[in-house]
Every structure is written in C-alpha cells, then in structure tokens.
Amino acid sequence: MSWLSILGDYTFQNVVMGAALLGIISGALGSFAVLRGQSLLGDAISHAALPGVCLGFIVAGSRNMGSIMVGAMITGGLAALLMLALTRLSRLKTDAALGTCLSLFFAIGVVLLTYIQGTDNASQGGLDAFLFGQAAATLRSDVWFMGGITLVALTVLAALWKQAKLVTFDAEFARTLGMPVTLIDVMLTTMITLAVVVGLQMVGVVLMAAMVVAPAVAARQWSRHLGGMVVIAAGVGVISGITGATISTLGRGLATGPLIVLSASAIVLVSLAVAPGRGILWESLRLVRQRWALHKNQILYVLYQTRLEQEEHERSPWLSRSAFTAFALYRLKRQGLLTATRPEAAAGKPARQWRLTPKGVREAKQVTAMFNAA
Amino acid sequence: MLEAFFNNIELQIMLVGAMVGTASSMVGTFLVLRGNSMLSDAISHSIVLGIVVVWMLTHHQSGPVQLIGAALTGLLTVFLTELLASSKRMKQDAAIGLVFPALFSIGVLLLNVYAHDVHIDTHTVLLGEIGFVWLDTVSVLGYHIPQAVVSMTIMLTLNLAFIGLFFKELKLSTFDPALAKALGFAPGLMFYALLMLTSSTAVAAFDAVGAVLFIAFAIVPPAAAYLLTDRLWLMLVLGAVISTAASVSGYFIAVHWDVSIGGMMAVMTGVFLLLAFIAGPRYGVVSQRLRRQRARGLADSRESALY
Amino acid sequence: MDSAVKVKHLTVSYHNKPVLWDVNLDVPAGVMAGIVGPNGAGKSTFIKSLLGLVPPLSGSVSFHGRSYKAQRKRIGYVPQRSSVDWDFPTTVLDVVMMGLYGRLGWIKRPGRRERQEAFDALDMVAMQDFADRQISQLSGGQQQRVFLARALVQQADIYFLDEPMAGVDATTERAIIDILRRLRDAGKTLIVVHHDLQTVTSYFDWLLILNVQVVASGPAKEVFTGEHLKRAYGGQIALLDESHRFAGGVADKEAAPTADDPAATQDPSFTASSFKTPPFTAIERAK
Numbered sequence: 010m011s012w013l014s015i016l017g018d019y020t021f022q023n024v025v026m027g028a029a030l031l032g033i034i035s036g037a038l039g040s041f042a043v044l045r046g047q048s049l050l051g052d053a054i055s056h057a058a059l060p061g062v063c064l065g066f067i068v069a070g071s072r073n074m075g076s077i078m079v080g081a082m083i084t085g086g087l088a089a090l091l092m093l094a095l096t097r098l099s100r101l102k103t104d105a106a107l108g109t110c111l112s113l114f115f116a117i118g119v120v121l122l123t124y125i126q127g128t129d130n131a132s133q134g135g136l137d138a139f140l141f142g143q144a145a146a147t148l149r150s151d152v153w154f155m156g157g158i159t160l161v162a163l164t165v166l167a168a169l170w171k172q173a174k175l176v177t178f179d180a181e182f183a184r185t186l187g188m189p190v191t192l193i194d195v196m197l198t199t200m201i202t203l204a205v206v207v208g209l210q211m212v213g214v215v216l217m218a219a220m221v222v223a224p225a226v227a228a229r230q231w232s233r234h235l236g237g238m239v240v241i242a243a244g245v246g247v248i249s250g251i252t253g254a255t256i257s258t259l260g261r262g263l264a265t266g267p268l269i270v271l272s273a274s275a276i277v278l279v280s281l282a283v284a285p286g287r288g289i290l291w292e293s294l295r296l297v298r299q300r301w302a303l304h305k306n307q308i309l310y311v312l313y314q315t316r317l318e319q320e321e322h323e324r325s326p327w328l329s330r331s332a333f334t335a336f337a338l339y340r341l342k343r344q345g346l347l348t349a350t351r352p353e354a355a356a357g358k359p360a361r362q363w364r365l366t367p368k369g370v371r372e373a374k375q376v377t378a379m380f381n382a383a
Numbered sequence: 384m385l386e387a388f389f390n391n392i393e394l395q396i397m398l399v400g401a402m403v404g405t406a407s408s409m410v411g412t413f414l415v416l417r418g419n420s421m422l423s424d425a426i427s428h429s430i431v432l433g434i435v436v437v438w439m440l441t442h443h444q445s446g447p448v449q450l451i452g453a454a455l456t457g458l459l460t461v462f463l464t465e466l467l468a469s470s471k472r473m474k475q476d477a478a479i480g481l482v483f484p485a486l487f488s489i490g491v492l493l494l495n496v497y498a499h500d501v502h503i504d505t506h507t508v509l510l511g512e513i514g515f516v517w518l519d520t521v522s523v524l525g526y527h528i529p530q531a532v533v534s535m536t537i538m539l540t541l542n543l544a545f546i547g548l549f550f551k552e553l554k555l556s557t558f559d560p561a562l563a564k565a566l567g568f569a570p571g572l573m574f575y576a577l578l579m580l581t582s583s584t585a586v587a588a589f590d591a592v593g594a595v596l597f598i599a600f601a602i603v604p605p606a607a608a609y610l611l612t613d614r615l616w617l618m619l620v621l622g623a624v625i626s627t628a629a630s631v632s633g634y635f636i637a638v639h640w641d642v643s644i645g646g647m648m649a650v651m652t653g654v655f656l657l658l659a660f661i662a663g664p665r666y667g668v669v670s671q672r673l674r675r676q677r678a679r680g681l682a683d684s685r686e687s688a689l690y
Numbered sequence: 691m692d693s694a695v696k697v698k699h700l701t702v703s704y705h706n707k708p709v710l711w712d713v714n715l716d717v718p719a720g721v722m723a724g725i726v727g728p729n730g731a732g733k734s735t736f737i738k739s740l741l742g743l744v745p746p747l748s749g750s751v752s753f754h755g756r757s758y759k760a761q762r763k764r765i766g767y768v769p770q771r772s773s774v775d776w777d778f779p780t781t782v783l784d785v786v787m788m789g790l791y792g793r794l795g796w797i798k799r800p801g802r803r804e805r806q807e808a809f810d811a812l813d814m815v816a817m818q819d820f821a822d823r824q825i826s827q828l829s830g831g832q833q834q835r836v837f838l839a840r841a842l843v844q845q846a847d848i849y850f851l852d853e854p855m856a857g858v859d860a861t862t863e864r865a866i867i868d869i870l871r872r873l874r875d876a877g878k879t880l881i882v883v884h885h886d887l888q889t890v891t892s893y894f895d896w897l898l899i900l901n902v903q904v905v906a907s908g909p910a911k912e913v914f915t916g917e918h919l920k921r922a923y924g925g926q927i928a929l930l931d932e933s934h935r936f937a938g939g940v941a942d943k944e945a946a947p948t949a950d951d952p953a954a955t956q957d958p959s960f961t962a963s964s965f966k967t968p969p970f971t972a973i974e975r976a977k
Contacts, residue, residue: 266491
C-alpha cells in the first residue's frame with residue numbers, strides 16, 4: 010500500500026480523526042487533572058468505564074456506540090462519586106479509595122463481560138476491543154460521536170476557563186471569592202469522564218491513564234502558562250494519537266492502545282530530557298556545577314575565616330576526609346587559589362596545610378561579601 | 384481425605400482464591416497504610432512485561448524464574464516511578480500514571496507479536512482464569528496438585544514469614560520512617576523488600592486472577608479491615624478473613640450466575656468493603672452519624688437543663 | 691568540658707541554595723540547649739542532618755567524640771508531631787515501645803520487660819491511663835507527650851526534640867519542660883528546636899541562634915541579645931521587640947522597632963535567602 014492510497018483509505022481516515030480527537034480532549038483535560046494532583050483519577054474512571062460498556066451493550070443488544078458511551082459515562086461517574094464518598098466519609102486516603110474504585114468497577118465489568126459471553130450474542134465479539142482499543146474498527150458514526158463529545162467538553166472548558174484556572178490553582182481562594190468550587194470540581198471530573206469515553210475505542214480502558222497524564226506532563230515541560238500548556242498537551246495528544254493509530258493500522262495485529270501510549274511516553278521522555286530551561290539533562294548539569302561552586306565557596310570561606318582569626322589552620326578531618334572535598338581542593342589549587350604546604354613540625358602527621366594565595370584571598374573576600382549581602 | 388480434596392475442583396478453586404486474597408492482602412495492608420495503594424496497580428500491570436520477557440528468554444511460564452523476573456520488573460517500576468518523581472517535574476501519582484502504562488504497553492505488544500507461541504493472551508493477562516486452575520497440575524508426593532496451589536503456597540509462606548519476622552520493623556518503618564532510619568532499621572530496604580514480595584505475589588496470582596483483579600485482592604480487603612479495627616495485627620487477620628469470605632461467596636455466586644469466578648470474588652471483596660464503610664462499628668457512616676446525633680442530643684439536653 | 695555534640699563545617703544544600711552554611715558548633719554535655727531562628731532558617735534540617743536523615747554536602751558531626759552510627763543507641767529523637775500519620779492502627783503503648791526497637795535490634799520482639807518500661811515512661815508523662823488508647827483519639831498535647839515518652843524509654847544521653855512545644859496547651863508545655871529539666875539534671879544533654887522567643891531564657895541554659903549560618907551560640911544569657919536576634923531575624927525585628935521586654939530588657943536601642951515598615955510585621959514566612967545583616971564578627975573586625 011502506498012502512502013497516498015493509505016491516506017485515501019476510508020478506515021484510515023476514521024482512525025486518524027478519532028485519534029486526533031482523543032489527543033485533543035485528553036491532552037486538554039489531562040492538564041487540569043495533573044495540575045490538580047489527580048493524575049490517577051483518569052486511570053480509575055477509565056477502568057470503571059468497563060461495566061458501563063457492558064451495560065450499554067446489554068441494553069442496546071448490540072455494539073451500539075451511543076449506548077456504550079452513555080453507559081461508560083454513567084459508571085465512570087459513579088466510580089468518581091464512590092471515590093469521593095470513601096475519602097470524605099471514611100478514614101481511607103485518596104490512594105486506597107482510587108485503587109478500590111478502580112479494581113471493583115473493573116471486576117464488575119469482568120463479571121458482566123462473562124455474562125454477555127454466556128448469552129451467546131453473536132455481535133459480542135467487539136467488546137474485548139474496549140480493553141486495549143481497536144482503532145481499525147472505528148466507524149464514521151463513532152467519529153461523529155467522539156467529535157460531538159470533544160466539542161461539548163471544549164466549549165464548556167472555554168466558557169468556564171477563568172473559574173477552572175482559579176480552582177486548579179487555589180481552591181481556597183476561589184471559595185472566598187464565592188465561586189462554586191465544588192461545582193467546578195464536579196465539572197472537571199465529569200469532563201475527564203468524557204475524555205475517557207472518547208478514548209474507549211482508541212486506547213481502551215486499561216491504558217487511558219497514560220493519555221490523561223502523558224501529554225500534560227510533556228506539555229508542562231514546554232510551557233509555564235496554563236493556556237500554553239493546554240494547547241501543547243492537546244498537540245502532543247494529537248501527534249501521539251495519530252502516530253500510534255497509523256502504526257497500528259499498518260502493522261496488522263498490533264493493538265492500537267499500547268502504540269498510542271508508547272508514542273506519548275516517547276514524547277514525554279524527550280520533553281523531560283531536553284525541554285529548554287526545565288530539561289533534566291540541563292538541570293542535572295547545572296546542579297553538579299552548583300554543588301561544586303557551593304563547596305568551593307565554602308572552602309575559600311573557611312580558609313579566609315581561619316586566616317582572619319590568625320589561627321594556625323587546624324587539620325580538620327573535614328578537609329581531608331571526603332573524596333568530594335579532596336577533589337575540590339585539588340581543583341582550587343589548579344586554579345591558583347590555594348597552595349599546599351607540608352609543615353615539618355607536625356611529626357607523624359603529614360597532613361597538608363592549605364593556604365589562600367593572594368588571588369584566593371580576593372576571591373574569598375568576594376564570596377564572603379556575596380554571602381553576607383545575599 | 385487429601386485424595387478427596389484433590390478430586391474436588393470446587394474446593395481447589397476456592398482455596399486458590401482464598402490463598403491469593405490472603406497473600407495479597409498481607410502485603411497490601413502495608414501499601415494501604417503507607418499511602419502507596421496505587422503502586423499495586425502499577426506493579427500488577429507492568430509485571431506483564433516481566434512475564435513476557437522471562438518467557439522469551441527461558442520459555443518458563445511459571446516457577447521460580449518467573450517469580451524472580453517479576454519481582455525485578457516490579458522493582459524497576461517503582462524505581463522508575465521514584466526517579467521521575469524525584470526529578471521534581473511531576474508528582475508521584477503522575478509518575479505512576481506514566482510508568483506502568485508504558486511498561487504494560489511494551490508487554491502487550493510483545494504478546495501481540497508472539498501471540499501464536501505463548502499460551503497467555505491479553506485477555507488472560509487482564510482477567511485470569513481461576514476456573515481452570517485445576518487443569519494445570521504438578522505432581523507432588525504422588526498427588527496431582529494444581530500449579531496455582533503450589534505457587535500460592537510458596538508466596539503465602541514467604542509473605543507470612545516476612546511479616547512475622549519483621550513485624551516490628553515493618554510497623555515502625557510504615558508509621559515513622561524517620562525514627563526507623565535514625566534507629567538504623569533501613570526503612571527504604573524494608574519498603575523495597577515489601578514491593579518485591581508484592582510483585583512476586585502478583586505473578587503467582589497472575590494465572591488465577593490476572594493483573595487488574597490482583598489490585599482488588601491487594602487493596603480492598605485491607606481497606607475494609609482498616610475501617611473495622613485500630614490494631615495492625617487485627618487488620619492483617621481481618622484482611623485474610625475478608626479475602627477468604629469473598630473467595631467462597633464469590634465462587635458460589637459466580638457458578639450460580641455462570642459468570643467470571645475471579646471477577647465475582649473481587650466484586651465480593653467490594654461488597655464487604657461497602658458493608659464496613661456503611662455499618663462498621665466505629666468508623667462506619669451509620670455509627671458516625673448516630674454518634675453525632677447523640678452528641679447533639681446530649682448538648683440539647685444540657686442546654687435545656689441549664690434553662 | 692566534655693562536648694556532647696560537635697559539628698564542624700556542616701553545609702547542607704537544597705539544589706543550589708544552602709540551607710545550612712558552614713555550621714560550627716560545640717554543645718557541652720549536660721545542658722538544655724535551644725535552637726531558635728526565623729522560619730526557613732534550617733532548624734529542623736540541622737537536627738535531621740545531625741541524625742543522618744538529610745545528607746550533608748560536607749562537614750563532620752560527632753557525639754561524645756564518636757560518629758552517629760557508633761553512638762546511635764545513646765541518641766533519642768522526637769520528630770515533629772505532624773511527621774507521622776496519627777490514623778495509623780496502633781495503640782499509645784505500642785508507639786512508646788517503638789523507642790525500644792533500637793535496643794532490641796532486628797527481629798526480636800518486645801516482651802513483658804519492654805511493656806513495663808513503656809508503662810513507666812507513660813507514667814512519667816502522666817499518660818498511663820491512655821496506654822490502650824488508639825492514637826487517633828489523642829489531642830495534640832497528648833500526642834506530644836506520647837512522643838516524649840517514646841524518647842524517654844530510649845534512655846539516651848543526648849535528646850533531639852523538634853518543636854516539642856508547638857501547638858500544645860499550656861499544661862502540656864509546662865509538663866514537657868518539667869520532664870526535660872529533670873532529664874538535664876540527670877546529666878543528659880537536650881537539644882530543642884524552639885519557636886517561642888518569649889520563653890527562651892527561662893527554658894534554656896544554652897542557645898544556638900541559627901539563620902542558615904550560626905548567628906551565635908553559647909550560654910543562653912550571653913547569647914540572647916538584641917543584636918544577635920536582629921541579625922537572625924532581620925526585618926522581623928518589630929515582632930522581636932516585644933519578646934525583648936519579656937526576655938528581661940536585653941533589647942538595646944539600636945534594635946528599635948521598625949514599625950513603619952509594614953513588611954516587617956506582615957511577612958512571617960521570612961526566608962533564608964532574604965536575610966540581610968552580616969552575621970560575622972570576624973569579618974567586621976577585619977574591616
């Protein structure tokens with residue numbers, strides 16, 4: 010198949026559109042979830058969508074996307090509600106409540122799945138696909154449905170942008186302004202449920218967690234503003250969605266969900282490593298340099314102090330014990346800031362005595378002044 | 384009598400369920416108390432990668448090699464999670480949400496590629512086949528014992544021995560890691576040992592209940608027990624009791640409705656949790672409400688006595 | 691005099707920011723020492739780095755002349771109350787027995803003797819009636835007493851206490867100080883992070899004023915001066931003025947309140963990176 014004929018392929022168009030829609034909605038809403046410290050809420054809600062998928066199937070009697078999505082929304086919402094009840098009304102912490110809801114709803118889903126298998130419904134074959142996603146099975150009608158949900162979610166988000174931003178940043182303050190914080194909380198959670206529903210077909214319920222978290226974490230590396238972060242996250246979501254879906258369509262037999270997730274993870278890795286300013290590579294280099302500088306300053310500072318106090322420099326174990334210090338001394342000597350002498354008097358203790366050179370004194374004075382002024 | 388047991392499929396399935404539940408809730412108790420419940424989610428998913436890789440290298444689908452391989456994958460997951468979180472670029476939950484889907488994805492794709500050769504498919508990976516544990520037996524002392532019973536016996540013994548031996552150290556490291564470290568008890572090491580056992584238990588339980596249901600067995604019984612008691616040892620005991628009760632009741636309900644046995648056992652752990660949540664003696668919703676009403680009533684009567 | 695804690699050139703950094711800068715300290719044995727300083731001065735970090743809970747960038751620490759590892763059993767630690775989860779399923783007696791775990795070593799379980807010791811410690815802090823109580827049912831002051839009892843059973847020679855008087859009622863505070871004094875009189879060394887300047891001179895006989903660097907250390911009566919406090923607390927001097935009066939008129943005229951500076955009173959979260967006064971006598975002499 011040539012590239013052109015793939016692009017013209019009807020199924021492929023559906024897949025790409027679906028993946029792009031998923032990328033937009035999960036990236037945008039995931040940003041809020043991650044910033045609010047609810048990264049794993051998406052995980053719990055998506056696992057909890059499984060019983061809804063089954064119920065939608067049972068009610069409709071066939072693999073009707075509409076009823077399946079509505080079912081997923083309902084059970085996903087119920088799970089979020091149960092989580093809230095468990096954390097608010099009992100001594101369980103968030104993590105335990107999350108794990109409980111996730112595994113229980115999924116277990117109910119498994120039970121329903123086997124129930125449907127027991128009913129010998131001929132069209133049940135497609136249900137397993139919701140575990141890992143099966144992009145190739147996307148119909149044009151599914152894409153319309155996903156597009157509608159995305160549009161609704163983004164419209165609501167745009168309309169309540171200010172409120173959502175403030176509640177995410179400082180819920181306490183928002184409450185003092187008389188904002189309906191709980192309502193906005195509920196709204197943001199509901200919209201994560203919407204994102205999960207859009208992702209059902211593409212990545213399946215098990216891996217949705219990554220689609221909520223990964224684009225947002227990647228985007229956080231590139232932008233300091235919420236607006237920029239949401240846009241970039243949506244972009245990352247679209248790119249990884251399309252990449253994964255394309256590979257999956259080309260290489261038959263590979264599940265779509267894992268491929269999309271791995272694409273997103275790869276983008277996260279690259280972003281974490283090299284994003285300007287926040288990249289871990291730059292950061293760790295900077296950190297090493299800063300630790301050296303601090304240690305160097307301390308040595309100069311200490312030697313300067315002892316000089317001022319006209320004391321014979323004590324052979325403090327501190328100046329010889331650690332390799333870190335030894336290397337720092339060596340470097341300072343190379344830079345011409347220190348000289349080492351071996352006093353003959355100290356018989357049996359050939360420890361070196363370190364003294365500041367005139368250049369070293371100048372530098373030490375600066376360090377001391379800088380430190381005291383800082 | 385033993386003969387009768389090994390011919391009784393029902394008993395074997397329930398026994399495996401109870402053992403999976405007990406072994407997982409032992410380690411799960413400490414995860415819940417540490418606030419790391421979701422690590423069981425991460426570990427149980429990413430060991431799929433470990434299982435596939437070990438299978439590709441050695442063609443062992445179970446046994447000690449698999450247990451060790453899984454333990455290492457579990458540790459890798461936690462290590463990567465802590466590495467990401469320690470970079471200060473994201474919180475720990477976001478790191479969990481990044482690491483396990485990635486590792487799990489690689490595992491699933493490898494399964495896709497080698498699906499024809501390996502006996503585990505993605506469906507089993509998620510759900511397990513506890514109903515068929517009696518098909519896969521090994522011969523021990525002339526008896527045909529289900530493989531799952533053997534591996535779960537090993538894990539249950541290991542977990543009980545670990546918690547029995549290091550009960551005091553685990554308690555201190557969980558409650559006050561700073562003091563544990565100051566007293567020289569290496570709380571970090573204890574934590575990683577606990578996670579290795581969690582991973583190995585997840586692998587041993589894997590054929591029976593799969594990745595996701597393992598979370599139910601590891602987290603839900605301890606969570607329910609936590610709502611019922613104020614004693615650590617009692618929490619462990621109650622976790623085991625709830626797991627066993629869920630396995631037995633879940634089995635009969637599943638058979639009655641002809642649905643997934645593992646799934647129904649997990650659902651039953653949830654039923655017990657909800658019972659504890661609503662009707663627990665001290666921390667239940669009902670008793671809390673009653674106590675509050677009584678307190679209010681007392682205050683009212685005091686007030687009326689005053690005037 | 692034997693020094694209980696000797697610290698040399700201790701520097702601790704968080705990324706590029708020094709949290710503690712070249713701390714040198716010599717605490718004599720048998721004193722009740724206070725550590726004071728503004729928020730973010732590194733008081734808790736200091737204690738934690740002495741106990742090996744926070745890795746230092748450089749420096750050495752010795753307790754009665756030997757390393758922490760060698761002296762572990764002679765050192766007791768009372769962390770901040772908020773550092774643990776009080777919903778943990780355990781009893782008061784059990785928490786107190788945790789103090790004996792170090793002596794017990796690995797694997798060995800606490801027995802009857804340990805229970806008795808824990809009871810005795812609870813008796814000392816007047817909490818024996820609470821022995822079987824679940825820890826989540828305690829008030830803040832009671833939690834603090836339990837932590838103190840846990841340190842008492844350790845029968846250490848040097849005790850580190852991180853803000854033991856924070857958020858406790860007046861009765862508990864008096865009880866805690868009473869116990870600490872008794873320990874000191876028995877020859878133990880106590881090192882206490884403290885936040886209330888008004889009570890410094892009445893509680894402590896030795897003092898460390900810390901703000902990333904050592905501002906001053908020595909006998910409390912000599913060290914607790916307006917000049918030193920002004921250096922440590924900088925802009926917060928308006929707050930301090932009051933405490934000077936309580937401290938017995940040590941305030942000098944130069945440390946007059948900068949009351950017209952509203953930031954001085956409004957910014958209680960005064961951080962280490964913004965201290966302004968040069969805290970080094972040696973340097974001043976050099977100029």
